Amino acid sequence: MVTRISREELAARIAGHIPEGSIVNLGIGAPTLVADFLPEGLEIILHTENGMLGMGPKPALGDVDPDLINAGKLPVSELTGAAFFHHADSFAMMRGGHLDVCVLGAFQVSESGDLANWSTGAPGAIPAVGGAMDLAIGAKDVYVMTDLLTKQGESKLVAACTYPLTGVGCVTRVYTDHAIFDVTPDGLRVREAFGENTVEQLEELTGLSLTDAAALGEEN
Template sequence: MQRLTRDQMAARLARDIAPGSYVNIGIGMPELVANHLDPADEILLHSENGILGMGSKASEDEIDGDLINAGKRPVTLLTGGAYFHHVDSFAIMRGGHLGLCIMGGMQVSAIGDLANWSLGKPGEPPAVGGAMDLAVGAHKVYILMEHNAKDGSPKLLERCTLPLTGLGVVDRIYTDLAVIEVTPRGFRLVEKLVDIPDAHLQRATGAELVF
């Protein structure tokens, strides 16, 4: 079975961002979403390290060492965009000023709990960053992640087993197999993104799916 590439996953999520939205782009796979937005939609991207009006990744001749995203990758700045102090950036995140946050995930539970900062390994350094602030501060949280871990185990579960980032914060999950919504009934399939039978998609998921 052919799964979507990470770039295809990002492109699919980008289609669901409403024009005029204020959107935080997280580190890792979510950074790819910025490359698939239509400028005519006037979506304003926020980066945790202090950017509003962030554009797509910078090409070789556009690189400015002082203009990087939260993942330390060179990006562009849209006309009218700004960069500012980390404290002001977190005030935006915590103050409810972001309509949407797009983050990666290690696990999501059927009730919308999110684990995305630690694999719980002894001696592993903490790496939560601003994820907890974003998870509770944004009006909606979309997770962009592979449906299964490298060992094939499900990342969508009845209950998360890894250290949590936030409780009941996730609205939607975009994977390499499907778009899934978190509802009071649990995981609801919004759209299959590849040719996969319902039974196979259910087997790849660690909690019951509502089809």
């Protein structure tokens, strides 16, 4: 019984939901996969916080330019018309509301859209929030890309975050390997369940009361 999709399949779903003309930041880790699945022929401009607009997909091994990297220090390509700028200018774009979409990972997302994605308090954890808070609050829409469950089987969707917050009420939509969830004023709504998953099963996994977009006629 199929209940999960791969990260590549999830990245393709996210890429297909980004409107044409968007300026988009892809966070460190799994979100960078989205760049490889953006539909051809659409103008979607990728931004990276270390100072680049017009980032392209991951280059072939023979085409790697060591001076072209994203915020996660992974090699990227540049598209025609790409621009480079100071780190401070990049953060001004983020903080000034100039990004349409950002895609971030998460440790926890609350049912009201709070995001915790920088520390679990564990020894050796990332010591500071970095640019994630600027992205989470500055982007018009915040998509989270994450597994639904931790390795210990605990839900990353929670009633209230117990880890340090990155942003309050900032998440628009959560893309997980089990389902896609929209954040609404009434809590989390199941936009799409993958495989054999049902809303009832997702409620058991998360321990949350969920609404069903399909039952309301709101799914895409």
